[in-house]
Amino acid sequence: MARIVLNIISSKNYLSGVAKILKKSTGKNVVYVTTNNIYTTIQDSLKKEKVNSSKIFFVDCVSKSLNPKAVDAPNCIFVEGAGSLSSISIAINAALNSITGKKILFFDSLSVLLLYQDANTVARFSSFVLNKMRSLDVDAVILALDSDAQKDVLKHIESLVDEVIHGGK
Numbered sequence: 001m002a003r004i005v006l007n008i009i010s011s012k013n014y015l016s017g018v019a020k021i022l023k024k025s026t027g028k029n030v031v032y033v034t035t036n037n038i039y040t041t042i043q044d045s046l047k048k049e050k051v052n053s054s055k056i057f058f059v060d061c062v063s064k065s066l067n068p069k070a071v072d073a074p075n076c077i078f079v080e081g082a083g084s085l086s087s088i089s090i091a092i093n094a095a096l097n098s099i100t101g102k103k104i105l106f107f108d109s110l111s112v113l114l115l116y117q118d119a120n121t122v123a124r125f126s127s128f129v130l131n132k133m134r135s136l137d138v139d140a141v142i143l144a145l146d147s148d149a150q151k152d153v154l155k156h157i158e159s160l161v162d163e164v165i166h167g168g169k
Contacts, residue, residue, distance in 0.1 A: 002133050004140045006154070006161045011145055017167070018108065019049035021141055022056075025106070028139070029099040031092060033059040035082040035112035038066070039073075042108075057099055059091040083116030085125045092129065096138060105133055109143040110157065119153040126153070130160050 009017040022030065034042055039058035046053045058076040065081040072078055077091045096103060107129070113122045126142070133140045144154055146166070158164050 002137050002139050003163075004130055004133060004142070004161045006142050006144065006157055006164045008144050008146050008148075008154075008164065008166045010167065011147065013167075014145075015045050016049065018143070019046060019051050021143075022046065022051050022106065025104050025141075028055070028102045028104045030056045030104050030106050031059060031095040031099070032056050032106045032108065033061065033088065033092060034108050035061045036109055038063045039076050057095045059088065059095055061088060081116070082112050085113070085117065085121070089125070089129065096136065103136075103138045105129075105138055105140040107140065107142045109145065110154070111143075111145040111148045114148065114151070114153065119151065123153045123156045126157050127160060130157075 007017070007021060032039075032042070037045075039060040042058070043053050046056075056075065059079060060070075060076050061079045061082040061084075063070045064078040070078045077095060079087045079091050082088075092105065096105075110122065110126065113125070117125070130140060130142075142157065142161070144157075148154055
C-alpha cells in the first residue's frame with residue numbers, strides 16, 4: 001500500500017533536508033518533480049550531499065520557462081512551467097510509466113505552486129495526484145516550506161497524507 005508523507009521543511013535547511021529524505025528512498029526509483037530549481041542544479045546539489053541520482057527521473061517545471069528550446073533528457077521531462085498543472089500531471093504519468101520497480105514520487109515543492117495558482121486549485125491538483133499515487137501503489141513525499149505551514153491548502157493536504165513530518169527528517 002502506498003505511503004504518502006507531507007514533509008514541511010525550513011528554507012534555511014532546505015537542501016540538506018531534501019538530501020536526507022532522498023537518502024531514505026534507497027532501492028526505489030524516484031520521480032522528482034522540481035518546481036523551484038532546474039534539474040541540473042538539483043543533480044549538482046545531490047552530488048555534493050552524496051546522494052546517488054542514478055535512479056532519479058526528473059520532471060523539471062523550471063528550465064523550459066527559462067529556455068523554451070529545452071529538449072527532454074534521458075532522465076528528465078521538461079514541463080512548460082510550475083503553473084501548468086495539467087502538463088505536470090501528464091509528465092508525472094509519463095515518468096512513472098518510463099521506470100520499473102518500486103517507485104516514489106518526490107514533489108519539490110507544493111509551496112511554489114501557490115505562486116502560480118490559487119489555493120483551491122492547488123488543493124484539487126494535490127488531491128488528484130495523491131489519489132492517483134495511491135491507486136498506482138506509488139509512495140509519495142510532498143515538500144512544503146514551513147513558512148506556508150498555516151495555509152489552508154496545507155491543512156487540506158494534511159488530511160490526505162499518512163504522516164506529516166516537520167524539519168526534513
